[in-house]
Amino acid sequence: MTRHVLIFGFILFSALILAGCKKISPNVGPPGQSPAGQVQNNNKFKFENPKKSAHYESNTPAHGAVLAGVPINVVIDFNFDLAEGSAISIKNDGREYGIADVVIDKNKLAMRRKMDPAAPDGVYTVSYKACWPDGSCHEGNFQFAIDRTKSQSYEDMVGKSEVIVGLSEISFKPMNLKIKKGTKVVWINDDNVEHYVNTDSHPAHTYYLSQNSKSLASGDSYSLTFNEAGVYPYHCSAHASNMTGSILVE
Ligand SMILES: [Cu+2]
Numbered sequence: 001m002t003r004h005v006l007i008f009g010f011i012l013f014s015a016l017i018l019a020g021c022k023k024i025s026p027n028v029g030p031p032g033q034s035p036a037g038q039v040q041n042n043n044k045f046k047f048e049n050p051k052k053s054a055h056y057e058s059n060t061p062a063h064g065a066v067l068a069g070v071p072i073n074v075v076i077d078f079n080f081d082l083a084e085g086s087a088i089s090i091k092n093d094g095r096e097y098g099i100a101d102v103v104i105d106k107n108k109l110a111m112r113r114k115m116d117p118a119a120p121d122g123v124y125t126v127s128y129k130a131c132w133p134d135g136s137c138h139e140g141n142f143q144f145a146i147d148r149t150k151s152q153s154y155e156d157m158v159g160k161s162e163v164i165v166g167l168s169e170i171s172f173k174p175m176n177l178k179i180k181k182g183t184k185v186v187w188i189n190d191d192n193v194e195h196y197v198n199t200d201s202h203p204a205h206t207y208y209l210s211q212n213s214k215s216l217a218s219g220d221s222y223s224l225t226f227n228e229a230g231v232y233p234y235h236c237s238a239h240a241s242n243m244t245g246s247i248l249v250e
Contacts, residue, residue, distance in 0.1 A: 045123050045145040053130050053140035055080035057109075058201035060233065061144035068150035068176070069248045070119045072230035073112045074098070074126055076140075077204040081108040085131035088113040092122045110206045117229055121146050151248055154178040158250060164188060165245070167195045167216065167236070172245035179226065180250050186223040189216040195243070197222050200233045202240040208232055 050063045057077040061067055074090055082104045088111060090098040097119040104111045111130070123145045131137040155174035157163045161183055166173040168190040179185065189195050199211040211234055213222035226232070226249045236243040 044147060047123065047143045047145075048125075050142035051140045053128070053138035055130065055132075055138070056140055058204050059126070059142055060200040060207035062201065062233075063142040063144065065144045065233070066147050066150060067144065067231045067233070068154060068246065069148065069229075069231035069250075070117050070146055071115055071144075072208065072228055072232070073114050075110055075112040075201075075204075075206045076126075076128055076130070077110045077201065077206055078130060079109070081133055082111050083108075083131045083133050083135070085129070085135075085137060086111050087129040089127045090115055090119075090124055091127070092119065092124045097124065105206065110204065112206075115230075119146060121148055151178055154246075154248055157183070162186065166190050170236075170239050170243050172236075172243065175244070176246045176248070178248045178250060181227055181229055182225065183249070184223055184225045185247065186221055187213070187216070188221045189218055192218050194238055196237045197224075198235055198237040198240075200235060202235055202237060205237070207234075 045066060047064045055078045057079050059074070059076045061071050061074065074088060076088065086102060086104060088098055088102050089096060090113065097116040098113040099116050100114045102111055102113045123143055125141060125143050127139070127141045129137050129139050153176065155177040157177050158180045160179070163177065163179060163183060163185055165177070165185060165187045167187055170191065187197050195216050197211065197213040198205045199207040199209065201207065205212050211224055211232065216222055226247065229249050232247040232249065234245055
């Protein structure tokens, strides 16, 4: 009798030890780490940590974004009135790709600069100086990348003069599409919940001010004709975290 208890106890003891080992074994090996001060987006590009100035709110393209084409402009949003002296530089490999003057929006909460449409693929560093009505200025920077090979995964609708994007299952269908200049894009809400079409970033919606719809109820539509080549990242402001899309205009 005691022998049986001893054997049973030994088996139980062994089983417990085995279970303990199983719990520990998956943790073997050091956790993956990227070099200090760098954010890794994919294997192709490495981004430094951004530096945000005082009163900074957001920017488009977003820090760490990899775009299928050249952005029409770089826009930086603030929560305070911008003043003269504010500047934006968009550099790759030491060369400036910002063109024309920096423009401060009418509401003074965003500034923008056009970008050279012939800018090559690679990582771009945006350095900015934001100046305020009292004459003081603050500096900041962020990075994004251009990778034209990304456009291969975009729905090719270049041959059409009008295209339809469905808003269904809380997503844009197609999510990413390629069109030619002068194409009209029509968004139709096929869902039973309200959606919006909003240019990035969220909630500033400043990248391309024309691309901002009113609330779209089920069955409602919104349209916009794209006349300038470049990439247009956008989202639905009611589902900003997961309902996103991108239009590449060639
Ligand atoms: Cu939505």
